[in-house]
Amino acid sequence: DADVTQTPRNRITKTGKRIMLECSQTKGHDRMYWYRQDPGLGLRLIYYSFDVKDINKGEISDGYSVSRQAQAKFSLSLESAIPNQTALYFCATSDGTGREQYFGPGTRLTVT
Amino acid sequence: AQKVTQAQTEISVVEKEDVTLDCVYETRDTTYYLFWYKQPPSGELVFLIRRNSFDEQNEISGRYSWNFQKSTSSFNFTITASQVVDSAVYFCALSVNPVSSGSARQLTFGSGTQLTVLP
Numbered sequence: 001d002a003d004v005t006q007t008p009r010n011r012i013t014k015t016g017k018r019i020m021l022e023c024s025q026t027k028g029h030d031r032m033y034w035y036r037q038d039p040g041l042g043l044r045l046i047y048y049s050f051d052v053k054d055i056n057k058g059e060i061s062d063g064y065s066v067s068r069q070a071q072a073k074f075s076l077s078l079e080s081a082i083p084n085q086t087a088l089y090f091c092a093t094s095d096g097t098g099r100e101q102y103f104g105p106g107t108r109l110t111v112t
Numbered sequence: 113a114q115k116v117t118q119a120q121t122e123i124s125v126v127e128k129e130d131v132t133l134d135c136v137y138e139t140r141d142t143t144y145y146l147f148w149y150k151q152p153p154s155g156e157l158v159f160l161i162r163r164n165s166f167d168e169q170n171e172i173s174g175r176y177s178w179n180f181q182k183s184t185s186s187f188n189f190t191i192t193a194s195q196v197v198d199s200a201v202y203f204c205a206l207s208v209n210p211v212s213s214g215s216a217r218q219l220t221f222g223s224g225t226q227l228t229v230l231p
Contacts, residue, residue, distance in 0.1 A: 033218060040121070042203060042221035058218065088155060099145055099164075099207070101219060103157040 003027045004104035006091050012110045013081050021076045021107050023091030030096060032074040034058075034066060037088040037106075046089075049074055081111040114139045116206050118222035125194055126230050133189045133225045135204030141165075146180065146187045147205040147219065157203070163187065194229045201226050 004025045013019050023032065030051045035043040045058030047066040055066055063085060067075045078085055088108050092101040115138040125131045137146065148160040161171065163180050171178045175192045191198055205219040 040223055042116075042223045043205075043219070044221075045218045048218060090157065100147075100159070100162055102159075103149075105156045108155065 004091060004093055004102050006089075006104040006107050008107060009105065010108045012112065014112055015082055017081050019078045019081055019109070021089055021091075021109070023074045023076070023104055025072050025091075025093045025102075025104075027093055027095075027102060028071075029093040029102075030071065031094045032068065033092040033094070033101065034064075034074065034076045035090040035092065036060060037090060043090060046076065078109075078111075081109075083111045085109065086111045114141075114206050114208055114220040116204050116220055116222035118202075118204055118225050120225045121223070122226045122228070124228045124230060127196060128193050130190060130192050131194050131227065131229075133191075133202050133204075133227065135187045135189065135222060137185050137187065137204070137206045139206060139208050141208040143208070145207040147203075147207070148178065148187075148189050149203045149205065151201040151203065151224070153200070160189075160202075191227075194227075196229050196231050199227060199229045 007022045033048045034046040036046055037043045044060050046060055046064050047058050049055050049068045052068050052071060065077045086109060088106050090106050091104040094101045117136045120134055123131060144165045146163045150158040150160055161178055168180050168182055177190045179188045201224045203224045204222045207219050
């Protein structure tokens with residue numbers, strides 16, 4: 001079984017809808033991250049969390065919110081989706097050293 | 113601030129040719145990690161290698177090799193005898209010491225190089 005899972009894997013939604021992307025991990029890591037990938041821009045950090053009580057904004061947090069429900073679960077929400085949030089979203093985890101991040105398979109989100 | 117530049121947006125080669133993907137990074141930290149990831153058409157990110165800033169030894173893994181040169185802030189990736197299955201987007205990334213950077217050890221990615229290997 002995969003160490004980092006993301007649901008859904010693909011989602012099409014309409015402008016203005018609220019949507020939640022979920023991430024779960026079985027690696028026992030404290031640190032979790034959400035990234036967004038746009039063509040030609042690489043991956044950019046949205047939010048990160050060092051533990052259940054710690055949430056931090058990344059480079060591009062506007063329009064997003066997160067929830068760390070448990071050590072193993074980190075959800076990303078779009079309160080009111082807009083077309084320019086169409087992208088590939090990745091969740092990642094790391095241990096306390098942060099030397100390496102383990103990525104989930106990605107969620108392809110399309111906002112029409 | 114950290115920055116990773118992959119100047120080659122797209123590269124196309126014919127199978128069995130060697131190809132080098134360039135990566136130039138910027139950081140003021142003396143302790144950092146460099147990574148290469150592969151993203152095949154299916155979309156997942158595949159970890160290829162991590163190198164810390166104190167280890168400038170080049171590394172070879174099968175048809176893959178990496179050349180790390182601190183003097184030029186480069187961490188280039190060469191595929192020898194390329195194959196069609198090597199077609200993917202390749203990302204170079206940088207991670208710095210969170211204490212000195214004042215932030216988490218998140219990865220700073222380059223914009224990626226799309227490699228197409230033609231049969």
